[in-house]
Amino acid sequence: MAPEYNMMEMMICVASRYLEDGKTVAVGTGAPCAAAMLSQKTQSPNLIILFEAGGISPLLPQMPISVGDSRTFFRAVMAAGMTEMMTTCSRGLVDYAFLGGAQIDKYGNINSTVVGDYYKPKVRFPGSGGANDFASLCWRTMIMTVHSKSRFVEKCEFLTSPGFLTGAGAREAAGLPEGGPYKIVTDLAVMGFDEETKAMRVESLHPGVDLGKVKAETGFELVIPKQISSTAPPTDTELKILREEVDPLKLVIGRA
Amino acid sequence: MSEENVMKVLDQGVNPIFMDPDPDKAREFFRKKPRAMVDKRMNEKEVVEKFIPDGCYLGIGGFGANRIPTAVIHEILRARRKNLGFLGHTSTHDFELLCAGKCFNRLDAAYIVGLEARGLSPNARRYMESGEVQVTEWTNYSLAARLKAAAEGVSFALVRSMLGTDTFKMSGAKVVECPFTGKKFAAVPALWPDVAVIHVHEADMYGNAVFRGISVADLELSRAAKHLIITAERLVNNFTIRNNPTATSIPFYLVDAVVEVPYGSYPGNMPYLYFSDEEHLAQWMKVEKDLKEFEKFLDHYIYGVSCFEEYLERCGGLKKLKELQKLETLVEK
Numbered sequence: 080m081a082p083e084y085n086m087m088e089m090m091i092c093v094a095s096r097y098l099e100d101g102k103t104v105a106v107g108t109g110a111p112c113a114a115a116m117l118s119q120k121t122q123s124p125n126l127i128i129l130f131e132a133g134g135i136s137p138l139l140p141q142m143p144i145s146v147g148d149s150r151t152f153f154r155a156v157m158a159a160g161m162t163e164m165m166t167t168c169s170r171g172l173v174d175y176a177f178l179g180g181a182q183i184d185k186y187g188n189i190n191s192t193v194v195g196d197y198y199k200p201k202v203r204f205p206g207s208g209g210a211n212d213f214a215s216l217c218w219r220t221m222i223m224t225v226h227s228k229s230r231f232v233e234k235c236e237f238l239t240s241p242g243f244l245t246g247a248g249a250r251e252a253a254g255l256p257e258g259g260p261y262k263i264v265t266d267l268a269v270m271g272f273d274e275e276t277k278a279m280r281v282e283s284l285h286p287g288v289d290l291g292k293v294k295a296e297t298g299f300e301l302v303i304p305k306q307i308s309s310t311a312p313p314t315d316t317e318l319k320i321l322r323e324e325v326d327p328l329k330l331v332i333g334r335a
Numbered sequence: 336m337s338e339e340n341v342m343k344v345l346d347q348g349v350n351p352i353f354m355d356p357d358p359d360k361a362r363e364f365f366r367k368k369p370r371a372m373v374d375k376r377m378n379e380k381e382v383v384e385k386f387i388p389d390g391c392y393l394g395i396g397g398f399g400a401n402r403i404p405t406a407v408i409h410e411i412l413r414a415r416r417k418n419l420g421f422l423g424h425t426s427t428h429d430f431e432l433l434c435a436g437k438c439f440n441r442l443d444a445a446y447i448v449g450l451e452a453r454g455l456s457p458n459a460r461r462y463m464e465s466g467e468v469q470v471t472e473w474t475n476y477s478l479a480a481r482l483k484a485a486a487e488g489v490s491f492a493l494v495r496s497m498l499g500t501d502t503f504k505m506s507g508a509k510v511v512e513c514p515f516t517g518k519k520f521a522a523v524p525a526l527w528p529d530v531a532v533i534h535v536h537e538a539d540m541y542g543n544a545v546f547r548g549i550s551v552a553d554l555e556l557s558r559a560a561k562h563l564i565i566t567a568e569r570l571v572n573n574f575t576i577r578n579n580p581t582a583t584s585i586p587f588y589l590v591d592a593v594v595e596v597p598y599g600s601y602p603g604n605m606p607y608l609y610f611s612d613e614e615h616l617a618q619w620m621k622v623e624k625d626l627k628e629f630e631k632f633l634d635h636y637i638y639g640v641s642c643f644e645e646y647l648e649r650c651g652g653l654k655k656l657k658e659l660q661k662l663e664t665l666v667e668k
Contacts, residue, residue, distance in 0.1 A: 131476075134549060141663050144453065145398065145452070146398075147352075147425065148400075148401050148606075149399075149607070152548055152606070158548045159549065160553070160554060161425075162476075164553075165479065188500075203463040204448065204455070206423075206472060206502075207447055207475065208425070209476060210474075212475060215498065216495060238336050238499075238502070239500065241498070241499050241500050249499065250499065254499070254518060309662065313524070330452070
């Protein structure tokens with residue numbers, strides 16, 4: 080019998096598989112951090128986890144609450160600072176940025192700043208934090224978010240952090256280094272980006288999800304390739320480690 | 336100079352730069368800054384009175400709810416400071432506090448309103464959505480780079496962040512073309528805050544300060560700030576500093592005042608000493624939903640107490656602090 084799991088567990092397990100052993104990843108708190116920890120405890124024991132406030136390759140004892148709390152440099156190889164981390168990204172040494180998303184558009188741009196007028200916003204969100212820096216400077220940006228029409232919009236109301244901006248060639252024209260969004264992992268599917276147009280493309284559907292559902296929850300036209308694969312469900316091992324070692328207090332997986 | 340050797344400005348953000356980026360004006364200030372190694376001990380009331388007047392531009396060290404100078408921030412609220420400029424860099428609980436007091440009206444924003452994985456502060460949102468605050472948008476690194484430029488005594492830094500985004504449009508940065516490679520960079524102006532407050536593990540009475548763990552942007556902030564207030568978990572003698580100068584993060588001549596505040600980062604985390612009080616931080620966000628309740632809450636915890644020690648008592652005192660010491664992961668058990 081297939082193991083039972085919730086959508087947050089599904090997202091974290093799927094996302095963790097994209098982080099390759101021996102690579103560097105800059106993570107935010109919450110689900111991205113859980114995915115990086117899980118990856119380290121399963122397929123990628125030598126994954127190097129970096130935190131923007133300065134923690135370099137800690138042996139994370141448990142989920143941090145803040146990207147600057149004590150856990151982010153527990154038995155780390157170095158307790159550095161923001162400039163060290165971000166200049167490391169700028170020099171091209173950071174393979175993955177792993178971000179959460181508020182609003183995301185078809186070119187993988189993220190809005191985490193405002194909804195409504197900038198000067199008198201309907202909703203004010205935190206802003207870039209380090210997300211714009213990571214999305215500008217890391218080689219590949221991974222994004223985890225819940226799939227809904229209000230989040231997957233044609234065009235972000237405010238473009239906080241860069242994806243492919245307005246499509247092919249736009250990052251280069253703006254002066255951004257090579258990089259951009261790589262995979263978007265949601266509770267329904269995994270999306271990538273069309274090599275030519277840089278528009279978001281469905282790549283695999285999670286168990287029990289059909290394409291119609293994904294289209295219905297997306298506020299723009301997705302690129303639909305001829306072949307769409309099925310996402311492998313979380314394995315017993317992944318779920319056991321996620322529940323018992325990564326997030327025993329259910330800080331993230333309890334939010335589903 | 337030939338045409339191709341000129342650094343061209345290709346684009347610029349629309350929002351204001353609140354502080355003058357002229358390095359010679361900063362040098363003039365630092366020329367007059369006293370260097371004497373004298374006893375700089377004060378209490379939090381005195382430092383707010385002397386160094387944090389209405390309208391000044393303030394920077395806070397640490398990372399929002401990690402190694403923050405809570406006692407001085409509370410005192411800023413009790414002194415009813417208004418119209419401050421604020422460095423909204425990695426700010427979380429510190430920002431929540433300053434919004435509770437409506438202390439600032441100009442803001443350089445990189446990370447505001449949120450408390451990371453804990454969610455958003457309803458009252459900070461309310462204040463930011465009121466339109467009362469003049470905001471210029473940045474990123475965590477571009478603000479650190481602005482402080483780095485100031486710390487280096489130059490008028491701008493170059494970063495590859497912000498390019499192509501609305502974050503750039505709403506900033507005060509400029510896109511410039513490199514005179515050597517023709518590549519584009521965002522030029523961000525140096526930022527010399529009028530005053531910064533940084534919480535550390537140890538300091539001597541002259542201001543030689545030691546913090547352990549990550550530095551966030553505090554090395555840059557301490558060098559950029561015109562006035563610098565250190566709050567310290569404990570005071571040590573000068574011999575302790577001189578016995579291990581490798582550990583010193585901030586030398587005394589940058590520092591204007593030293594305040595001894597045990598548990599001074601509470602309810603935030605202080606690495607190696609105590610973890611954050613998540614229950615109390617959650618209580619803040621819950622009670623903020625109702626303005627009347629929130630006013631009562633602020634009276635109880637901030638306006639109705641005379642000092643930080645009394646706040647600690649109201650939050651559970653030594654018993655609570657001992658629990659937080661046990662939760663601190665960096666302490667070897």
